[in-house]
Amino acid sequence: MKRAYNFNAGPSALPLEVLEKAQAELIDFKGSGMSVMELSHRSKEYDAVHQEAKALLCELLNIPENYDVLFLQGGASLQFSMVPMNFLAEGQIANYVLTGSWSEKALKEAKKVGQTHIAASTKESNYRSIPNFDEIQLSENAAYLHITSNNTIFGTQWQDFPSFENVDLIADMSSDILSRPIDIEKFALIYAGAQKNLGPSGVTAVILRKDLLERIPENLPTMLNYKTHADSNSLYNTPPTFSIYMLSLVLNWVKEIGGVNEVQKRNEQKASILYNVIDESNGFYNAHALPGSRSFMNVTFTLPNEELTKEFLAGAKEAGFVGLNGHRSVGGCRASIYNAVPLEACEALRDYMISFKEKH
Structure with a gap:
């Protein structure tokens, strides 16, 4: 068999070693007589997979103890809505830096929730660059500053990240998470669809500072409330078990190669x-x-x-x-x-x- 040279933007290439490992375990996972896809998400066999995925992500990204890791569904596109629904309070303004199509879509969803402000944009140059830090102009009463760390369509990437006193930084890292070391403590929340660097499509990783949970309004729909998933270890409803299993295999691969x-x-x-x-x-x-x-x-x-x-x-x-x-x-x-x-x-x-x- 000849493997294709896979340059797809997402879903994208997975490590061959990971695919072979999944293939070997597909029918009988660790002597259970079942595939991972058949395991109950409440079983001890699946629980071990779930906990390993969380632990490996924390280890590889050096995630501090005052952060939580959630495994959600709906991709980054659902996070475009969940972020302002959870953290854009009345009287506050959500700030967005526009560097491409995905940040535009995130802004579009935030506008449906509350007040927004474009803190910086490189749209006039067809998104050929990332704004300089001194070009970022925050609004008053900023709820947070949202950026997209890597822009798949335009091929631009933040090489470093801005920091503003008393303003939480939130990042969509769907297309470059785990590609380089980052200082997690610069961010209040990071979210990433898995289908670029973490695994197959179907699971979204969220890394959030635990104190943010205290800001969430009480009247949100249950499934759109981060606290629901934090309190239930991302097991409030049936999680995408096979995607999380594949995520754990990819994380193990990253650890093994250094x-x-x-x-x-x-x-x-x-x-x-x-x-x-x-x-x-x-x-x-x-x-x-x-x-x-x-x-x-x-x-x-x-x-x-x-x-x-x-x-x-x-x-x-x-x-x-x-x-x-x-x-x-x-x-x-x-x-x-x-x-x-x-x-x-x-x-x-x-x-x-x-x-x-x-x-x-």
Whole structure:
């Protein structure tokens, strides 16, 4: 069997070792005579999986004890609503930094809940960069500041994170969580759909500072209240058990290869391979993101014209590359090189890009 060079933006590549482990345990999980998918979420067998996933995430990201880890459903898209519903009080203003489509969608949902303010935006330049910290202008009575740490469509990423006294920082890290070490204590809340770096789709990880739970209004629908899930260890209703199991396998894989520091090293190496080809192409390839804002997760680039782009993508498909089409907002191409994408795939793409340029 030949594995595809998977550059899909999400759901994305999973480590081969993880898939093989899941395959070996699929029918009979640890002698239970059942698949993980068949286990009761109240069973001791599943409870061990659930607790291991939480413990590994805390260990790998160095999450302090005054934070809780929740496993929810609905993806980041549901978090766009849950965040303001839980933390945007009457008389306060939710502040958002716009750096792409997902932050726009988060803002759209917050507007349905209460007052909002755009603290900074790079929309006028078609989101080619991340704002400088001094460009962020908070409103009065800020409930929180929301950012999107990595922008899959435009290929930009926060290289560092802003900090404002007495204003909680909330981040959508769906597409770069676990890709590099981060200081959790800079954030009041982090949420991330799993389907980029953590595992398959179906589970959303939420890391929140426990004191936030005291701010939640009492009249929220039960399932949209973070306290419901914190109080029940994310077991209030049936959780996405197989997705959480796969998450635990991915976290074990990260630990085995050397942790988040090793993952960061690999990601930087993969990204530099592709950005070097782009920068050394004399304009044949052009990166959408400006230097200093470039993502180590999503490398976005364009070719001289639409005809060449179509030829490039057709040739790439024949060569076994998957998921290189750029989003319509940017056009061109996008290589999503999340944690599980191997170095060999990036080297193969580099070689294809060089040969295609030489041919034309």
